[in-house]
Amino acid sequence: MAELDGNTEKTGRGTTTISDNVVATIAGIAIRDTDGVHAVGTGASKALGAVTGRVSGSSAAGRSVKVEVGEKQTAVDVAIKVEYGVPIHELADRVRTNVTDAVESMTGLEVVEINITVFDVHIPGDDSDEDEGGRSSARVQ
Numbered sequence: 001m002a003e004l005d006g007n008t009e010k011t012g013r014g015t016t017t018i019s020d021n022v023v024a025t026i027a028g029i030a031i032r033d034t035d036g037v038h039a040v041g042t043g044a045s046k047a048l049g050a051v052t053g054r055v056s057g058s059s060a061a062g063r064s065v066k067v068e069v070g071e072k073q074t075a076v077d078v079a080i081k082v083e084y085g086v087p088i089h090e091l092a093d094r095v096r097t098n099v100t101d102a103v104e105s106m107t108g109l110e111v112v113e114i115n116i117t118v119f120d121v122h123i124p125g126d127d128s129d130e131d132e133g134g135r136s137s138a139r140v141q
Helices: 018-033 043-058 088-107
Strands: 003-005 008-011 013-017 037-039 065-069 072-082 110-122
Touching: 018 037, 018 065, 018 072, 018 088, 037 110, 043 088, 072 088
Parallel strands: 072 110
Antiparallel strands: 003 008, 008 013, 037 072, 065 072
């Protein structure tokens, strides 16, 4: 039987190491594939992810998700923008189920915690924060 040491699996035929980035990418894809999630990550993290993704070729989904990997368990933190009209508590349950299923089946790690921050709601047809004059549409500055 295989023995886990950190996030490395030791068998009689060698070792398998799963990096934190792999877990974050798997979780990020599972989150993006959940109906009702409009975006993963805040504007700043998405912008940074777009730049680093071009340089490194890594997945934007993984950069917007923070993970902590232990010997046999992992925890996930993510910020999402939801679609208007979707019950947020139900969406959070679906996100947790999708992430848990994907991470546990692909890595063998137990997902013990998924913290979700809902930072915004996407309203269809409201894809810009600026009006035609280039000014912010906010009432208060």
